[in-house]
Amino acid sequence: MIERAPYAQLLGVCEWTDADGNVGLAMPASPALEGRQGFLYGGVIGSLLELACLAALAGEGEAKEERPRPINITIDFLRGGLMVESYAQARIVRLGKRVVNVDAFCWQTDRDNPIATGRMHILRPPGA
Template identity: 65%
Template sequence: MIVHTPYARMLGIQAMADEAGVTTLMMPAAPSLEGRAGFLYGGVIASLLELACLEAVAREAGKPWPKPINMSFDFLRGGLMIDSYAQARLVRVGRQVVNVDATCWQKDREKPVATGRMHLLLD
């Protein structure tokens, strides 16, 4: 779903689903995504987390394109110029608001590069 948006296509994001139907987004490293030498720009890491949250809401809650209320990101280490992955999970789905957590990693899922939280307004 989200991978078909122009922004996700520009970032080269691809979706991979496991046997349980859980979606992981993968963003391949590209020179256009580099910030300081040898590292991904933090904005594209945040974008990957945001898109993972939106994908999770669309797939798990069946609510495409909810309106973001707020987003926050914690950058835990520098993202190297290698492929990055993100996965999100719904924390709570209320009548009007959904809360989502996301994690971004590279080589080792146990060593996240960044985490994010979103609160979205459901129509």
């Protein structure tokens, strides 16, 4: 679902599902996504984390009728992202009456060695 979003298409993002049914995203490296030489632009990594959060929300059946309304997102860059394929996955931490809290992480060659993490708060539509 997220991979159909125009921005996700611009980044080349595609969805995958792990053995437990959790949705993740993959983004190929491209010269258009390079920041400083040899590294991904930080905004692209942040965008991948945001898209992963939205994908997790969509996986819970949220935000089908109405676009999600992000409140904020916090990104922690842990190391430089190399110009290789990157992956991201998110999980809903709390599905409140008005706000959804989501955590995400991004990695490249080793899932246990993330390059960035993120936390996002999303406003739920009234009556959700």
